[in-house]
Amino acid sequence: MANDTKERILAAAxxxxxxxxxxxxxxxxxxxxxxLVKSGVYKHYESKEAIWNALLDEMIAYYADHFGSxxxxxxVPDSLEALTQLTMQMVNITVHxxxxxxxxxxxxxxxxxxxxxxxLATRHFxxxxxxMFTHVFTGMMERRLLRQDDPKMLAFAYxxxxxxxxxxxxxxxxxxxxxxxxxxxxSRHFIATYGVK
Amino acid sequence: MANDTKERILAAAxxxxxxxxxxxxxxxxxxxxxxLVKSGVYKHYESKEAIWNALLDEMIAYYADHFGSxxxxxxVPDSLEALTQLTMQMVNITVHxxxxxxxxxxxxxxxxxxxxxxxLATRHFxxxxxxMFTHVFTGMMERRLLRQDDPKMLAFAYxxxxxxxxxxxxxxxxxxxxxxxxxxxxSRHFIATYGVK
DNA sequence: TATTATAGTGAACGAAAGGTCACTTGTCAA
DNA sequence: TTGACAAGTGACCTTTCGTTCACTATAATA
Numbered sequence: 001m002a003n004d005t006k007e008r009i010l011a012a013a014x015x016x017x018x019x020x021x022x023x024x025x026x027x028x029x030x031x032x033x034x035x036l037v038k039s040g041v042y043k044h045y046e047s048k049e050a051i052w053n054a055l056l057d058e059m060i061a062y063y064a065d066h067f068g069s070x071x072x073x074x075x076v077p078d079s080l081e082a083l084t085q086l087t088m089q090m091v092n093i094t095v096h097x098x099x100x101x102x103x104x105x106x107x108x109x110x111x112x113x114x115x116x117x118x119x120l121a122t123r124h125f126x127x128x129x130x131x132m133f134t135h136v137f138t139g140m141m142e143r144r145l146l147r148q149d150d151p152k153m154l155a156f157a158y159x160x161x162x163x164x165x166x167x168x169x170x171x172x173x174x175x176x177x178x179x180x181x182x183x184x185x186x187s188r189h190f191i192a193t194y195g196v197k
Numbered sequence: 198m199a200n201d202t203k204e205r206i207l208a209a210a211x212x213x214x215x216x217x218x219x220x221x222x223x224x225x226x227x228x229x230x231x232x233l234v235k236s237g238v239y240k241h242y243e244s245k246e247a248i249w250n251a252l253l254d255e256m257i258a259y260y261a262d263h264f265g266s267x268x269x270x271x272x273v274p275d276s277l278e279a280l281t282q283l284t285m286q287m288v289n290i291t292v293h294x295x296x297x298x299x300x301x302x303x304x305x306x307x308x309x310x311x312x313x314x315x316x317l318a319t320r321h322f323x324x325x326x327x328x329m330f331t332h333v334f335t336g337m338m339e340r341r342l343l344r345q346d347d348p349k350m351l352a353f354a355y356x357x358x359x360x361x362x363x364x365x366x367x368x369x370x371x372x373x374x375x376x377x378x379x380x381x382x383x384s385r386h387f388i389a390t391y392g393v394k
Numbered sequence: 395t396a397t398t399a400t401a402g403t404g405a406a407c408g409a410a411a412g413g414t415c416a417c418t419t420g421t422c423a424a
Numbered sequence: 425t426t427g428a429c430a431a432g433t434g435a436c437c438t439t440t441c442g443t444t445c446a447c448t449a450t451a452a453t454a
Contacts, residue, residue, distance in 0.1 A: 005401075019309065024220035026441065039444080040402050048442065109306055111368050112216065118368055126361060153386050156379075161357035164323060171308050171315055182353075189350050193390060202431075223411060236414080237432045245412065 006044045013051050018102035021109045056116050076139030080195040084187040091183055095169045129159035146194050203241045210248050215299035218306045253313050273336030277392040281384040288380055292366045326356035343391050358383055
């Protein structure tokens with residue numbers, strides 16, 4: 001029971017912080033959204049900042065669990081088409097999973113205020129996808145699916161535009177479908193450029 | 198005199214909003230940073246929100262003046278090397294100009310809260326550079342400096358990675374030099390891929 | 395059964411927020 | 425010289441914020 005409420009507080013905090021930012025969120029509203037009165041929250045966290053820190057802890061742990069280690073690297077696609085499919089699958093999850101979307105928004109909003117948010121933002125927005133596709137492209141080059149080139153550079157050239165469109169989805173959700181189509185078109189264009197026929 | 202203070206208030210607002218966000222900024226501090234007492238600010242703007250709106254007006258006007266119309270399109274580079282030089286020149290301005298950096302941070306932080314900030318963010322982060330380099334690449338293809346391809350797609354593939362590294366500079370300024378080197382390396386890699394020898 | 399820890403309530407608190415207002419000061423036009 | 429107005433001050437108001445605390449209800453424990 002205790003733990004349940006504690007987690008529900010974090011979930012509500014993620015929702016409110018990602019919408020209104022840390023400074024723009026107040027404990028009254030947060031509590032109310034859980035059917036609690038605000039003093040009830042203080043039975044589980046000693047302060048607003050403690051909630052923020054716990055949420056960041058959870059986000060960091062979540063990232064480590066889901067994307068952190070080599071076990072989570074995707075299988076190397078065995079065809080050029082499979083690269084697009086892998087990409088679209090990942091994009092669809094990342095753009096439609098509410099929790100991931102909120103996490104990204106939160107990191108976007110708070111990256112300049114909190115050092116740990118800053119680090120995690122860079123991983124989410126830049127190095128995470130980059131490392132993953134460096135691995136993918138290295139494998140694809142070994143299998144002669146991609147022309148020989150610097151896999152890190154290719155991964156950067158591939159993931160950064162995709163990342164930009166994911167950010168667009170966060171910012172203007174009504175453009176999501178369009179952005180996803182653009183990502184697929186970009187993926188195919190990339191393959192047309194670097195793929196080995 | 199009146200106008201002077203009015204503008205100084207906007208400058209201070211840009212600084213504070215871009216650092217602490219709208220909700221995290223208070224009029225007392227803002228006034229103090231100008232050597233004023235807070236009621237003095239209300240002689241020039243009727244509310245905090247009015248300051249925000251005036252700042253956004255200014256930002257929108259500034260963008261229109263500096264990057265908005267066809268007059269501001271850069272000359273089409275006459276060589277592949279000139280493309281990298283044009284790029285690096287633009288990147289250096291955009292990364293080192295304090296006002297532009299603060300504007301970008303502000304839009305990053307407030308894009309989910311304000312509709313006009315959202316629009317301007319998309320222009321700053323995505324469509325602005327994109328349109329500009331669509332023009333550049335169209336010209337370079339006509340001059341057979343770049344291989345024939347979809348100029349919009351190439352512009353997107355070129356500008357999005359650069360944009361990602363500019364965001365990195367905003368987030369982690371100590372990585373600025375490194376990021377700029379990466380941009381140059383990326384530009385040269387891009388040319389190696391799409392340039393006509 | 396008696397006890398005790400836990401989760402939640404509601405009133406209250408001090409600090410800080412945005413905003414108002416009567417007042418002073420300095421500048422310039424009539 | 426005087427009157428009017430713009431710019432700035434400082435005290436004050438109301439609201440909202442984060443936080444505390446004495447208290448209650450509940451459910452597990454001894």
